[in-house]
Amino acid sequence: MKLDRREILKLAAGAALARPVLSGEAAAAANGGRFFSAAEMALFDALSETILPADEHSPGARAAGVTAFVDAQLAQKDPKMPDWAEERKTARDSLAALDGLCREMKGQGFALASAADREAVLTKAAAGESDPKTPAEKAFKWVKGRTAYAYYTSKIGIHQEMEYKGNSLQVEYAGEEPK
């Protein structure tokens, strides 16, 4: 049975897509999501759009509904399960860590920061991406992983951004026959 190499790498790393946990009170504030509070929704939106911005090639995370999908996923994950309790905790902690880094560096929260300040904050948080150590570095990796999955499985991500050609009828296979 074939196992995709990139999947092997993930599995071997022990769930590289971190499995987040806990926080019992999901008292999402008014206008909040199903899991995130209103402030957290705004924060995730700002972070994900900075990671995957709209540009001349395609729309970004916001247009692809990334925040709503991540929020809905977290809401469905029963915190009585250890992995999900951990993932929920990671979600809240990650947002707080990146917001905190922004306050430390720029004197205000990430959602209110300018585009340049957001970029500066994430540049710092992304510095240890291959081996994240600080809370902000770990937070960046988590937010990026969630954002990327939600974006690249979306209609915009698959068709407009990646221009995926598969899942369509082929009378002849694409490519070359071996000579």
Next chain:
Amino acid sequence: MLLHAAPPLPKEVDLTRTYDAIVVGSGAAGGMAAHVLTEAGLEVLLLEAGKKLDIEAELKSMEWPYDHPRRGQMPYDRHGLSFNEYNFRKPPYADGSPYAKVHSYVQTWSGTDYTKNIVVDEKDHPYTGTKYAWVRARCLGGKTNIWGRLALRLSDYDFKAKSHDGYGEDWPLSYADLRPYYDKVDLYLGISGHAEGLDYLPDSLFQRTTRLNAAEVRLRESLKKSGRVLTPYRAGVTTDGLKHNKYRSKCFGRGACSRRAGGCDIHAAFDSPTGLIYPALDTGRLTLRTNATVREVTMDTATGRARGVVFVDSESGRTFEAKAKAVVLGASTLESTRLLLLSRAAAHPNGLGNSSGHLGHNFCEHVMGPGIGGLVKDLVGKPRTLDDGRPGGFYIPRYRNLKDRQKGFLRGYGFEGGSGAKMINSAADVPGFGSSWKKEVRQLAGAVIDMGGFGEVLPRYESHVDLDPVVKDRWGIPVLRFHYEFGDNEKKMCEDMVATAREIFEEAGIEVLGADHTVLTEGWSIHELGTARMGDDPKTSVLNSFQQSHDVKNLLVVDGSSHVSASCQNPTWTILALAWRSSEHLADQMKRGEL
């Protein structure tokens, strides 16, 4: 979608009659036995432990992720085991888990909502002993519903491996004996591939081949310099269609075939239900009973012949006995052996058909994990091509210990790999963020190529399974206990896989992005083999060359349990060919009154 609806199941199992044959298990082996025996005019009862799934509702290879509420993920009250769990805990892995269901590692891939009802819940199916990633599928068709489809023949380098290097035992048959049956399997089920004329990887009777993309062509051309071969994935997929089978469509290159896991919903890829069992039902001679967990082969003590089987209704727990003139086990490697061990009796105190003491032993499989990922630089940023919609990328057959003799290890390994853009992109692996990162991810997607090795694990006598004296499954049946781990030969072979993979990529001008040295947990390849091996000598083998028990002539084991050694080629096509040959032999013997 099914071109024609599955045939109805008109016949109830009749416990008062004696069937010509009872077949246990409905995967590749059991399905083939049911096909061949019913074609030969025999009345067959097929027992499957799992459900008859509405497979059309399960397999959705054409569904877009965004059309699924969880983007293809299984419900969040279920858990898929990770590499770390397999390695740092001991089985039974589901013990104490708070999740509603716990599944093997295949349920940690993408698209797991499509396979969640196919693979078993580990809570119902515990096992004990040494660590092992045992993947089981209990439903009509078993693992053929989700198999990787790489369909390869073995050669006399495999069947006569002992003669070649002195290790283990030769098989009691040669390529010439099996070749006509490989041919039959090719023609009846359909196989895609490109003829290469290699004596160590014999060609099949191929239908239209899938093709290679630019990176794969480059690697093929480069390998020629060292006399090695890269061939398009030889797939158990009908690419030209099968006129004799109304349940299967030819491949239209449609679907996210690269998405793991999930089967083929137009059944271009072989699966046992549409390929073998529905046609067998159409003969009118097959009775199919699902939810029938066989727990014992019963014996006629007067004649020393098998009388039938005892099965448990998987839902109600009620027990029944069915009778037949012959009993054919195709419950999968390990499960068939478990059944023989469970069928202990006064005349067979160590398990049925175990006068040799080899039942449960000589366990082997494929070791996997080591591999490499690389980048073809001049493909970066090239316009997107269509790289999906094919069952696999490429296969590089074995090149070790053919004419040469390696110092560190016996036998060989092959590589499975592929290149190209997939439906779901693993962008998070590329460092960075922002518009420049987004562009880099987009430009790299079609230029990455990767491959991983599958190596032959030696069949050691001490590698074995037995029954756990305490632990039982959901139905109160004793479970298997593993005594098995990779040895030095496998470790050395794995080191060679990585080192050589790197050389191969560098030689082709492919920039190495990462080499993986991790050897995945025993069992990971889902190619478990042996434990009831064939042989000419009843003192050192369990079955003869027609997969008949040396001790009980009307008892056969037609699955991978019978394999004498693992080869490094994927086993399904050999399981099918052997089951065809043995079933034909059984039918002939019955017609001649020899049983």
